[in-house]
Amino acid sequence: MCGIACFVGKNAGITCFEMLKKLEYRGYDSAGMVGLFGDDFKLFKKEGGVDNIKKFAQGLDSSLVISHTRWATHGDTTEKNAHPHISFDGSLALVHNGIIENFLPLKNELEKRGIKLKGETDSEVAVNIFALEKGDLLEKGLRAREKLVGSYAFAILSREEKKILFMRKKSPLYLAKTKDGIMASSDIVCFFKVASNYYSLGEDEIAIASESGIEIYNSRGERQSVTMTELDSTFEEISLCGHPHFMEKEISEIPAIIKRLEAEYKGGRALEKVRYLFSNVDNIFLVGCGTAFHACMFGAKVLEEKLRIPCHAYVASELKYSSPIIKRSLGIFVSQSGETADTLGCLELFKKKNAKTLAITNVSHSTLSRMADEYLSVFAGPEIAVASTKAYVAQILTLMLLASFLGGETNGLLSGFAEKSKEVLKIDEKLVDYVSRQPRVFFIGRGLGSITSLEAALKLKEISYKSAEGYPAGELKHGTIALIESGTPVVVFLTGDPHDEKTIANLEEVRSRGAKIVLVSPRKYEGVHHDFFIKLPDCSSPWLTSVLAIIPFQLLAYRVSLALGNNPDRPRNLAKSVTVE
Ligand code: M6R
Helix, strand or coil: CCEEEEEEECCHHHHHHHHHHHHHHHCCCEEEEEEEECCEEEEEEEECCHHHHHHHHHHCCCCEEEEEEECCCCCCCCHHHCCCEECCCCCEEEEEEEEECCHHHHHHHHHHCCCCCCCCCHHHHHHHHHHHCCCCHHHHHHHHHHHCCEEEEEEEEECCCCEEEEEEECCCCEEEECCCEEEEECCHHHHCCCCCEEEECCCCCEEEEECCEEEEECCCCCEECCCCEECCCCCCCCCCCCCCCHHHHHHHCHHHHHHHHHHHCHHHHHHHCCHHHHCCCCEEEEEECHHHHHHHHHHHHHHHHHHCCCEEEEEHHHHCCCCCCCCCEEEEEEECCCCCHHHHHHHHHHHHCCCEEEEEECCCCCHHHHHCCEEEECCCCCCCCCCCCHHHHHHHHHHHHHHHHHCCCCCCCCCCHHHHHHCCCCCCHHHHHHHHCCCEEEEEECCHHHHHHHHHHHHHHHHHCCEEEEEEHHHHHHCHHHHCCCCCEEEEECCCCCCHHHHHHHHHHHHCCCCEEEEEECCCCCCCCCCEEEECCCCCCHHHHHHHHHHHHHHHHHHHHHHCCCCCCCCCCCCCCCCCC
16 A cells, blocks of 8 residues: 655656556555755645645656655544655655554654654654664665664655665565656556566665666665566556446456456466476465455365365465464465555465465566465456456456366366356346445355355445445354344345255345345246346356356446445545555
């Protein structure tokens, strides 16, 4: 979370603004920018999105600029907590992505020295720690690093030296040279079309950029030579392509992504390289957060069914601190971004225990993809909307392809499936209207259907702000059924689980308490009443039916969000990439 964009070169203000626009998915609580104009800082920051600083950026005549888009961790979202932060003596300006865990003792130390802070952020503490260190900018960086505990990517602009220092721990930071100057950013997405290669700053390195170029130093402060990584020129342009929102665009791309997955994994050649990871393992951990965790649940079921090895899905933030027994284990880490801090933390843990690791991500250059023993892409293309839609479908399909392949099936699981997926790219307007007027919604199902319930509820919650809960159908009556009132919508997934008949009994239990039933199934059931029916296409396997079942509810969440006047691409309090624990 939080995006850093810096530029050394002509028109640095507007270049940084354009970079920040591409990083806004990392947070949009506030934005800010500082440039060096002569010997002075010119600073502007504002609550809200990046557009609020556009005018300032356009008028900023500076060739050394650092800027930031924020997702608040410490302190509210007001201007005083917005980045950049200026040190007490006015010598340094700093932007930060991450969390300084020991900020309280450091803050006390500053207060003892009589340094008064303007806001409540850990980042403002950090800029003053740097300023207090002796020496030039590089020495300050090397010394301050000894004191700071936590995760960070910093860009620090020195007024006197007219240089920018970059350093990082856990949070990403990339550098690139363009024909107009030097760029630094939290994501290489800023470099596409303007640079041909980039440098991923190492954790023990420090980079110093100025108008005379860029220098990289190791942890002892010695100059390093660097190897640049080539940028993937096949990267797609990120634009709405006529859609009103990225979320709608991304859902509409699902059929094309299915075709891409079918082509990329055809015949299993691309899966063969990971086969060795599955031999001699006693158990498989699938690890992720949020929607990616739901994909892990899906993956655990299909892999266990095919391999008959115990497979369990874990929420990364819980697994990391639970002293898991990692012995003859394989860790599969699922993440759209490949930058989620909790998931990365678990990968580190598995690596420390010498366990085998496989990353399944949508971003080939991500930290997760680079750190794991092996990496499989889900080929969904850039996902911009905060709510994950196409990437989720691509994740579960990749896991299914993997399970089928390892189970010895090479019979083209996805053949004809892209066409079928087009049939569910619609949603009943009456259902949108009904759900928009309800305070809460329940989703129930069994087996894979119970996972679809969790994911459908998460989608609705995160962009419509409605209370929504997903439950295993048989579990509802153990407490939650108390919340069912006359008219409460209950979505029932009957997606081909061998025990769907039991789910029908659960449907009747809620219906008899006044629930409005939304039945989601390839067929209607005689004698089973429903108020809304979402027809799923007939598929060759219940796995595939379950995949299709989520799509109408991604669309429902989108439409309800719009009906309630929300911005579905940018739900409140959220950021696309959660790079802090
Ligand atoms: O990039 P990741 O897949 O690791 O992100 C994990 C979650 O933060 C993410 O899936 C989140 O739950 C989405 N906003 C859900 O739509």
